[in-house]
Amino acid sequence: xxxxxxxNIAELRHLVSERALSGETxxxxxxxxxxxxxxxxxxxxxxxxxxxxxxxxxIGYLHTGIEKNVEAKPYAQSEVMVDRLDYLNPLGNNxxxxxxxxxxxxxxxxxRAQVIRxxxxxxxxxxxxxxxxxxxxLDLAAMSTFLYTMRERENILDIFEMCAGQRMMTTFIRxxxxxxxxxxxxxxxxxxxIKILPKRIDEYESLxxxxxxxxxxxxxxxxxxxxxxxxxxxxxxxxxASGVKYDLRKARPYSGxxxxxxxxxxxxxxxxxxxxxxxxxxxxxxxxIIQQAIDLLxxxxxxxxxxxxxxxxxxxxxxxxxxxIHHFKLWTEGYAPPKGAVYAAIESPRGELGVYxxxxxxxxxxxxxxxxxxxxxxxxxxxxxxxxxVADVVGIIGSIDIVLGDTxx
Amino acid sequence: MxxxxxxxxxxxxxxxxxxxxxxxxxxxxxxQPEKNIEALQALRDRFGFNFLIxxxxxxxxxxxxxxxxxxxxxxxxxxxxxxxxxxxxxxNGPSLRTCEGVWPSANWYEREIFDMFGIRxxxxxxxxxxxxxxxxxxxxxxxxxxxxxxEVEFTFNFEEINQRKLHPKI
Numbered sequence: 001x002x003x004x005x006x007x008n009i010a011e012l013r014h015l016v017s018e019r020a021l022s023g024e025t026x027x028x029x030x031x032x033x034x035x036x037x038x039x040x041x042x043x044x045x046x047x048x049x050x051x052x053x054x055x056x057x058x059i060g061y062l063h064t065g066i067e068k069n070v071e072a073k074p075y076a077q078s079e080v081m082v083d084r085l086d087y088l089n090p091l092g093n094n095x096x097x098x099x100x101x102x103x104x105x106x107x108x109x110x111x112r113a114q115v116i117r118x119x120x121x122x123x124x125x126x127x128x129x130x131x132x133x134x135x136x137x138l139d140l141a142a143m144s145t146f147l148y149t150m151r152e153r154e155n156i157l158d159i160f161e162m163c164a165g166q167r168m169m170t171t172f173i174r175x176x177x178x179x180x181x182x183x184x185x186x187x188x189x190x191x192x193x194i195k196i197l198p199k200r201i202d203e204y205e206s207l208x209x210x211x212x213x214x215x216x217x218x219x220x221x222x223x224x225x226x227x228x229x230x231x232x233x234x235x236x237x238x239x240x241a242s243g244v245k246y247d248l249r250k251a252r253p254y255s256g257x258x259x260x261x262x263x264x265x266x267x268x269x270x271x272x273x274x275x276x277x278x279x280x281x282x283x284x285x286x287x288x289i290i291q292q293a294i295d296l297l298x299x300x301x302x303x304x305x306x307x308x309x310x311x312x313x314x315x316x317x318x319x320x321x322x323x324x325i326h327h328f329k330l331w332t333e334g335y336a337p338p339k340g341a342v343y344a345a346i347e348s349p350r351g352e353l354g355v356y357x358x359x360x361x362x363x364x365x366x367x368x369x370x371x372x373x374x375x376x377x378x379x380x381x382x383x384x385x386x387x388x389x390v391a392d393v394v395g396i397i398g399s400i401d402i403v404l405g406d407t408x409x
Numbered sequence: 410m411x412x413x414x415x416x417x418x419x420x421x422x423x424x425x426x427x428x429x430x431x432x433x434x435x436x437x438x439x440x441q442p443e444k445n446i447e448a449l450q451a452l453r454d455r456f457g458f459n460f461l462i463x464x465x466x467x468x469x470x471x472x473x474x475x476x477x478x479x480x481x482x483x484x485x486x487x488x489x490x491x492x493x494x495x496x497x498x499x500x501n502g503p504s505l506r507t508c509e510g511v512w513p514s515a516n517w518y519e520r521e522i523f524d525m526f527g528i529r530x531x532x533x534x535x536x537x538x539x540x541x542x543x544x545x546x547x548x549x550x551x552x553x554x555x556x557x558x559x560e561v562e563f564t565f566n567f568e569e570i571n572q573r574k575l576h577p578k579i
Contacts, residue, residue: 011543015535060540067525068549072556103433230486233461233514244486251489340432343482343493345462356465356480371463371482379517408540 012044015056020046025053032061036139036394039404043381043393052393055385057378062408070368074334075101075175078365083169085370086406088128091120091160092348094173099254100344100355101175104337105309112300113177114256119190119293120163120172121255121346122286126197127156128349128401129279136276136398137208140217145207152200155193162186176310177303190294194287201283208276218272222384222396225270232383233376236351238400241278242270248347259296260289272399279401309335334363341367348373350401374406410436413488417456421448430495437493442505445496449481449511458483458492464508464518466526470552475499477528481508504529525550 019025026047032040040061046054070078082097083090095117134149157167163182164170172179208214229239247264249257265281267274304310307326316323339361345354351373360366377400384396414436421427421438425448428439440448452458462482470476475497484491498505507530508515519530520539527548547554560570571577
């Protein structure tokens with residue numbers, strides 16, 4: 001391990017001001033090893049004293065080449081890597097991947113599977129927002145919130161473990177339905193969880209919402225307007241905190257979201273505090289959706305009966321020759337969708353998560369591109385941090401809610 | 410095709426000679442590379458496509474020419490109409506005009522395409538690699554770029570493999 005290359009200022013000359021070149025302002029690296037960058041993010045800050053003049057994000061430290069790997073694996077195997085994209089939203093990643101494959105193959109999804117998908121996707125959203133709330137409050141020196149939010153997150157992970165046998169990288173949602181039906185305890189566990197959560201959210205709010213120290217660090221900081229959100233392609237809670245009333249669950253519904261009643265919490269301030277309020281309110285709306293979905297939960301199959309794409313149930317293998325052939329074909333060769341390209345998107349906890357998937361008629365995806373919300377959202381760092389203090393950068397990164405696995409893919 | 414998409418599609422067909430491809434209710438328009446900015450500008454200013462969802466590329470080496478397609482996904486927030494523009498690009502080191510002037514959010518997407526496919530964007534404000542390390546050679550998402558693997562080390566070939574590594578041990 002010998003070669004360390006010094007970064008030449010000439011490479012960044014077009015990004016920094018003249019004052020930096022003459023040595024009047026200071027260039028300072030924040031990260032990649034920094035506890036409040038939520039992973040490995042490097043920010044090159046140009047500072048005038050303690051005021052930020054420019055902020056240049058540098059990403060790629062967590063690049064795992066998922067898009068390249070997906071091209072070399074059959075559709076069924078590729079899905080496993082998709083969990084690792086946004087590790088706080090693994091089921092959402094599965095869902096969007098499956099929606100793309102289903103669109104490509106024109107697969108049907110049974111009603112029960114759709115409802116369970118919605119429940120799991122909303123639990124994942126709550127999970128992600130809980131982690132966000134804990135960590136971003138921790139960055140602003142509110143230690144105890146983290147401990148409480150992790151306690152509730154544990155319950156969600158227990159539910160995932162109950163369904164899939166895995167706590168985070170579940171790969172539970174499969175093209176054409178689910179891996180298997182949920183266990184009988186699932187319904188009771190979800191009902192129990194959504195019964196206690198509203199009180200717990202009130203508890204977190206009592207720690208933060210009226211806390212003067214928290215308000216000082218969040219109000220009026222990291223402002224972005226609604227027009228800028230649209231220009232910079234920002235979606236999700238950041239845009240809704242700036243007054244853009246747009247949510248894919250309402251605008252372009254998938255998995256039957258059109259049948260659930262819920263509100264879109266919006267604010268118009270566009271600062272860190274507005275994003276905090278929007279996310280807290282979103283958790284309450286998610287509970288509302290889960291409540292409706294669990295009341296609705298119909299009985300029936302959880303995967304499509306289209307045997308050309310979806311493996312037959314294990315029980316049929318001993319008695320049916322066709323089932324055995326399908327099983328063998330699907331697990332050795334895989335399935336080949338028709339030639340074409342589709343784009344599928346869902347509302348992830350961070351914004352629009354999309355997949356562009358192209359098939360050339362072979363059992364492996366020809367191209368699979370993930371349009372990840374963290375990648376887009378991180379782009380506005382220079383806009384948000386301009387003329388703020390160094391200490392505010394920490395709060396702003398927290399409020400964008402980045403997941404570096406999602407950014408770097 | 411969605412009703413809300415029709416005026417935009419017809420206008421682009423007439424003015425820019427766009428070719429329409431429909432698959433699974435999604436509309437793709439094939440636009441020649443000389444007209445990419447004008448087409449995007451027209452979509453934004455005249456047809457309300459105010460949101461650039463995504464810019465990406467596909468490599469069709471070796472079976473097709475033109476080799477690359479650059480894809481733009483644009484969305485109209487008011488009508489939820491989604492449109493895909495495909496721009497075919499010939500050659501191994503092609504370039505295209507940047508659409509940073511139309512949507513600033515294209516900045517990082519175009520950097521990513523440059524990094525992964527080696528397609529240059531003329532007039533881009535910051536044409537550096539974004540995801541791969543800056544001294545990296547090659548463009549990983551091209552089809553002629555091998556996936557790569559780690560050689561399995563045993564005691565009998567440890568030294569030999571070690572010597573081939575970028576940073577040999579000892």
